[in-house]
Amino acid sequence: xxSFHSKVLCKSLxxxxxVVTSAASAASAQTCSTAxxxxxxxxxxxxxxxxxxxECESCHQQVQEQHxxxxxxxxxxxxxxxxxxxxCHDSYGRQLxxxxxxxxxxxxxxxxxxxxxxxxxxxxADHDLMEVCTQCHDAAAFSGEFVHGxxxxxxxxxxxxxxxxxxxxxxxxxLQKNCTRCHADMAExxxxxxxxxxxxxxxxxxxxxxxxxxxxxxxxxxDLESLCLECHKRVSRNATKAKVKHAALYRDEKCGACHTTHxxxxxxxxxxxxxxxxxxxxxxxxxxxxxxxxxxxxEIKDKPILHGPLRDGKCSNCHDPHGSDYFRxxxxxxxxxxxxxxxxxxxxxxxxxxxKNMLRFPDTSIYTSFRNGKQNLHYVHVTNKYxxxxxxxxxxxxxxxxxxxxxxxxAEFGSWRVPTRFSKTETGGSCSPGCHRTYExxxxxxxxxxx
Amino acid sequence: MRFTFAFFVIIVLLLAGCAPKATKQHDxxxxxxxxxxPRVQFLMGIGDxxxxxxxxxxxxxxxxxxxxGDDVKFFIKPYGIASHGEKIYVSDTLAxxxxxxxVKQKTFQWLKGGFGPGKLKKPINMTTDNQGNLYVADxxxxxxxxxxxxxNFLRVYxxxxxxxPVDVAVDDRHVYAxxxxxxxxxxxxxxxGELVEGLGQDSDNPKENLSLPTNMTLxxxxxxxxxxxxxxxxxxxxxxxxxxxTIGKMGDGFGQFGRPKGIASDSxxxxxAVDSAHQNVQLFDKDGRLxxxxxxxxxxxxxxxxxxxxxVSDDDLATFQQMAAPDFELEQVVMVVSQVxxxxxxxxxxxxxxxxDYEGYYKESQEMLKKADESRAQRKKENQ
Numbered sequence: 001x002x003s004f005h006s007k008v009l010c011k012s013l014x015x016x017x018x019v020v021t022s023a024a025s026a027a028s029a030q031t032c033s034t035a036x037x038x039x040x041x042x043x044x045x046x047x048x049x050x051x052x053x054x055e056c057e058s059c060h061q062q063v064q065e066q067h068x069x070x071x072x073x074x075x076x077x078x079x080x081x082x083x084x085x086x087x088c089h090d091s092y093g094r095q096l097x098x099x100x101x102x103x104x105x106x107x108x109x110x111x112x113x114x115x116x117x118x119x120x121x122x123x124x125a126d127h128d129l130m131e132v133c134t135q136c137h138d139a140a141a142f143s144g145e146f147v148h149g150x151x152x153x154x155x156x157x158x159x160x161x162x163x164x165x166x167x168x169x170x171x172x173x174x175l176q177k178n179c180t181r182c183h184a185d186m187a188e189x190x191x192x193x194x195x196x197x198x199x200x201x202x203x204x205x206x207x208x209x210x211x212x213x214x215x216x217x218x219x220x221x222x223d224l225e226s227l228c229l230e231c232h233k234r235v236s237r238n239a240t241k242a243k244v245k246h247a248a249l250y251r252d253e254k255c256g257a258c259h260t261t262h263x264x265x266x267x268x269x270x271x272x273x274x275x276x277x278x279x280x281x282x283x284x285x286x287x288x289x290x291x292x293x294x295x296x297x298x299e300i301k302d303k304p305i306l307h308g309p310l311r312d313g314k315c316s317n318c319h320d321p322h323g324s325d326y327f328r329x330x331x332x333x334x335x336x337x338x339x340x341x342x343x344x345x346x347x348x349x350x351x352x353x354x355x356k357n358m359l360r361f362p363d364t365s366i367y368t369s370f371r372n373g374k375q376n377l378h379y380v381h382v383t384n385k386y387x388x389x390x391x392x393x394x395x396x397x398x399x400x401x402x403x404x405x406x407x408x409x410x411a412e413f414g415s416w417r418v419p420t421r422f423s424k425t426e427t428g429g430s431c432s433p434g435c436h437r438t439y440e441x442x443x444x445x446x447x448x449x450x451x
Numbered sequence: 452m453r454f455t456f457a458f459f460v461i462i463v464l465l466l467a468g469c470a471p472k473a474t475k476q477h478d479x480x481x482x483x484x485x486x487x488x489p490r491v492q493f494l495m496g497i498g499d500x501x502x503x504x505x506x507x508x509x510x511x512x513x514x515x516x517x518x519x520g521d522d523v524k525f526f527i528k529p530y531g532i533a534s535h536g537e538k539i540y541v542s543d544t545l546a547x548x549x550x551x552x553x554v555k556q557k558t559f560q561w562l563k564g565g566f567g568p569g570k571l572k573k574p575i576n577m578t579t580d581n582q583g584n585l586y587v588a589d590x591x592x593x594x595x596x597x598x599x600x601x602x603n604f605l606r607v608y609x610x611x612x613x614x615x616p617v618d619v620a621v622d623d624r625h626v627y628a629x630x631x632x633x634x635x636x637x638x639x640x641x642x643x644g645e646l647v648e649g650l651g652q653d654s655d656n657p658k659e660n661l662s663l664p665t666n667m668t669l670x671x672x673x674x675x676x677x678x679x680x681x682x683x684x685x686x687x688x689x690x691x692x693x694x695x696x697t698i699g700k701m702g703d704g705f706g707q708f709g710r711p712k713g714i715a716s717d718s719x720x721x722x723x724a725v726d727s728a729h730q731n732v733q734l735f736d737k738d739g740r741l742x743x744x745x746x747x748x749x750x751x752x753x754x755x756x757x758x759x760x761x762x763v764s765d766d767d768l769a770t771f772q773q774m775a776a777p778d779f780e781l782e783q784v785v786m787v788v789s790q791v792x793x794x795x796x797x798x799x800x801x802x803x804x805x806x807x808d809y810e811g812y813y814k815e816s817q818e819m820l821k822k823a824d825e826s827r828a829q830r831k832k833e834n835q
Binding site for chain 2: 364366
């Protein structure tokens with residue numbers, strides 16, 4: 001049994017030994033970095049803590065008595081590679097993706113083990129890590145015309161974990177979350193919008209964007225048009241091969257003139273409702289051109305009768321906004337002029353919705369109410385092989401004050417607007433147009449016309 | 452010994468005649484079969500009056516109840532069918548009778564005006580007008596015979612014209628008789644019975660003209676669909692005589708016909724064409740595109756055997772909705788006559804399952820087909 005005095009003696013001896021050892025270490029550090037030897041480690045702005053504290057032996061151990069040694073190294077590292085660092089630092093490698101220098105234990109490929117003048121983490125770099133990262137990674141990837149902010153400022157570690165991660169490319173979070181971490185408005189829009197671009201919903205942001213730098217604005221991999229048309233083949237065919245092109249596609253905004261790219265409250269990712277999108281350009285007076293766009297908004301304003309597709313807000317039922325082989329970007333054949341006798345294909349477009357039999361038979365009791373008895377007056381007007389009148393001779397294409405879109409002001413015929421002066425009765429009607437004298441017609445009791 | 456055997460045979464026949472009709476329960480029968488989403492359900496089959504009036508569950512060799520036993524009404528060779536409201540009319544060509552069936556009221560009677568001047572000899576096809584009058588094409592009487600909604604004889608059409616009327620249609624102004632001997636639709640004024648004109652032979656395209664026509668239907672727009680034995684096509688023409696087009700052709704493929712017979716159209720413009728060779732009903736949209744087919748020959752529940760007449764109605768959906776699967780909502784009731792077999796009148800319901808997104812399914816299917824077409828075209832292009 002140790003006496004009280006013996007215990008005090010032992011503790012005193014241990015304390016003495018500790019003091020002697022510490023003094024020896026301090027003496028050793030003092031001797032490692034002097035004005036003559038290893039002077040570069042003195043007074044570093046950001047020193048590795050063992051360096052700052054003169055704990056050189058926590059990493060280096062003396063293997064030859066003479067230092068500097070006459071031959072070979074008199075000091076060597078206490079452990080090889082990352083094992084040296086893992087003496088103090090937590091080890092890496094437990095996540096799915098490990099940065100290759102970490103995996104190979106090459107910590108010093110990024111970190112200066114003694115410290116440096118700049119920045120944290122012994123990287124000898126301030127906030128801009130570009131120099132560190134581009135030691136290995138190709139700098140060209142970050143030198144496109146348009147550079148992502150974090151890449152431009154070398155804030156690589158905002159998105160990437162430099163050691164390990166559970167996402168490919170050492171991303172700190174799954175790709176979309178990684179992006180919406182900063183682009184929070186996008187996250188909110190994607191969560192709440194009625195329509196989300198399938199490219200966003202079903203694939204990654206990087207399908208269209210380059211997260212580092214890109215040749216096109218918006219960090220797009222290509223200019224907007226080429227990028228869109230890569231997937232939207234049918235639009236591509238229309239846009240490139242169509243005989244009649246929509247000017248809006250060829251302005252600076254390209255597809256973005258009408259569509260948003262990520263999400264929208266409106267179908268087809270339009271910026272506003274289809275009608276409003278179209279009227280954005282086609283709804284204003286343009287006095288800057290000799291052949292200005294028609295002001296359709298003015299044309300349809302306060303008109304009680306709208307053409308069905310327009311009433312439903314579907315301009316695209318008749319017009320193809322991406323290009324067409326038919327005039328006015330129509331989706332099918334409708335004669336451009338005032339006169340065009342009906343033939344099998346000449347009115348295909350109108351007859352997609354309207355019964356084609358209306359123009360096929362000289363007599364009918366079914367396909368039109370514009371008949372005198374069974375005499376088909378549509379046939380009389382349109383199928384006349386010398387002077388078949390197109391629909392526009394009597395009907396408006398968009399809106400009218402009268403039923404059946406009968407033209408109020410009359411059709412444009414050169415500089416004259418030919419009036420129709422149509423009136424309707426229970427079983428027929430009459431016209432006093434600019435084309436002929438007043439004619440009446442009656443479905444029940446046919447009017448007899450003079451030869 | 453001979454007497455004993457004869458006695459035994461008579462007893463067996465008597466017992467068989469009095470045996471209760473077995474009414475087998477079966478799972479709902481849908482067309483097209485799974486995994487396709489169902490569009491048509493077989494609702495009921497009518498073999499004789501007991502299927503309508505309710506099966507007898509008791510029998511006795513000595514029946515004291517005159518409403519039972521010998522009052523069962525059978526079909527011999529039914530052919531045509533028409534309907535108005537709750538009433539279904541089925542013609543029997545051999546019996547020379549027309550059955551008046553009311554599924555809701557559970558009644559099965561013979562048309563009461565079918566005697567004297569209203570006596571039918573070979574009633575083939577029939578139709579009804581908006582007032583519920585019945586028009587019967589009779590090929591032996593060579594007339595269209597008209598009855599009022601209560602079944603009383605009213606008048607005849609086509610008396611002086613030596614018709615062979617195989618079908619009849621009617622609108623507000625005219626009665627249309629499909630004349631097999633002339634391959635024409637003869638138009639009679641409804642009031643006077645005067646012949647106005649004959650339709651169906653005016654097209655420059657011979658295929659669009661009638662050729663041994665057997666059945667027709669007149670839709671709400673005034674257009675006829677007529678089945679033809681010789682050409683095997685359905686000819687579409689209008690009441691003004693204009694040929695509008697044809698549907699199908701002779702053959703055994705989808706949308707083709709072997710022996711096209713009964714034809715009907717519904718309020719959505721769909722066309723239902725019976726084929727007694729394929730023993731099914733093919734459904735087309737208003738543009739003549741095949742949508743599906745149902746029926747099929749043989750003995751399975753809901754099958755058709757030498758089918759002929761067909762009628763489509765949405766007049767009494769409520770009665771037939773009770774027979775449909777719980778979540779299957781009916782749009783139309785389709786009634787088809789089989790000339791032979793256990794069930795002479797099969798009643799089907801066209802509808803949709805409430806819980807199923809048909810639009811989404813069809814859209815997806817169309818996209819798949821489109822992609823398949825595109826990739827086929829691409830392969831073809833690459834191979835060239």
